[in-house]
Amino acid sequence: MLKSKEEKEMLKKESKPTKYDELVKPHLEDIRHYVSHGVTEEEVRNFYGVGKTMWYEYKKKHSELSELLCNAKQICRVNLLNRAFEVSNGYEYTETTTEEIKDADGNITGTKTKIVKRYARADAGMIQFLLINRYPEDFARDPQVLSLRKEALKSKGDNADDKTTDEVVGI
Numbered sequence: 001m002l003k004s005k006e007e008k009e010m011l012k013k014e015s016k017p018t019k020y021d022e023l024v025k026p027h028l029e030d031i032r033h034y035v036s037h038g039v040t041e042e043e044v045r046n047f048y049g050v051g052k053t054m055w056y057e058y059k060k061k062h063s064e065l066s067e068l069l070c071n072a073k074q075i076c077r078v079n080l081l082n083r084a085f086e087v088s089n090g091y092e093y094t095e096t097t098t099e100e101i102k103d104a105d106g107n108i109t110g111t112k113t114k115i116v117k118r119y120a121r122a123d124a125g126m127i128q129f130l131l132i133n134r135y136p137e138d139f140a141r142d143p144q145v146l147s148l149r150k151e152a153l154k155s156k157g158d159n160a161d162d163k164t165t166d167e168v169v170g171i
Contacts, residue, residue, distance in 0.1 A: 019050075019054070020058050020061070020062060023048050023049060023050055024048060024050065024058055024062075024065065025062075027048060028064065028065070028068055031044055031048075031065075031068065031069075031072075032068050032071070032072045033072075034072075035068075035069055035072035035073060035076065036072040036073075036075040036076050036079075037076065038076050038080075041055070041069065084126055084129070084130055085130065087120070087123050087126045088122060088123055088126040088127040088129075088130055089122055090119065090120055090121050090122040090123075091119070091120050092117060092118070092119050092120075093117075093118055093119075093120060094115060094116070094117055094118070095115070095116045095117075095118050096113065096114070096115050096116075097113070097114045097116075098111050098112070098113050098114075099111065099112045099113075099114065100112075
């Protein structure tokens, strides 16, 4: 049977692998791992040789990529917040050191491993950072500035041409 031109074009498109199929799709699990550990999208796309415009096109066309990136970024955020919370409260850790054992001539005869449990004290700077950034209404450095910014943002939404709003917000 003869096929129409449209059907032939569809078959060509389906059989030919795209750049996405070659550059990105085989590495989705690696990309998830990298992004969840703090690697930026820019670093990932540069590593895989994908341009900025094409990267955004891939994210639009392939929901699997955009969902993967969104989930990986969320994992990274949660891990960072958990670690910041741990640092702000103090934590226990194990330190392992290895020493070389030498004889009288200076020749190495063996090694000695020492394992010590240590405690990192709570970090006041991290406590302050978390409180100010997680609960700005209660712990802002300058509550008046915070209220002015909220007011300015509200009025900016009401009146987009107001130039004094930009000055108050600090844009």
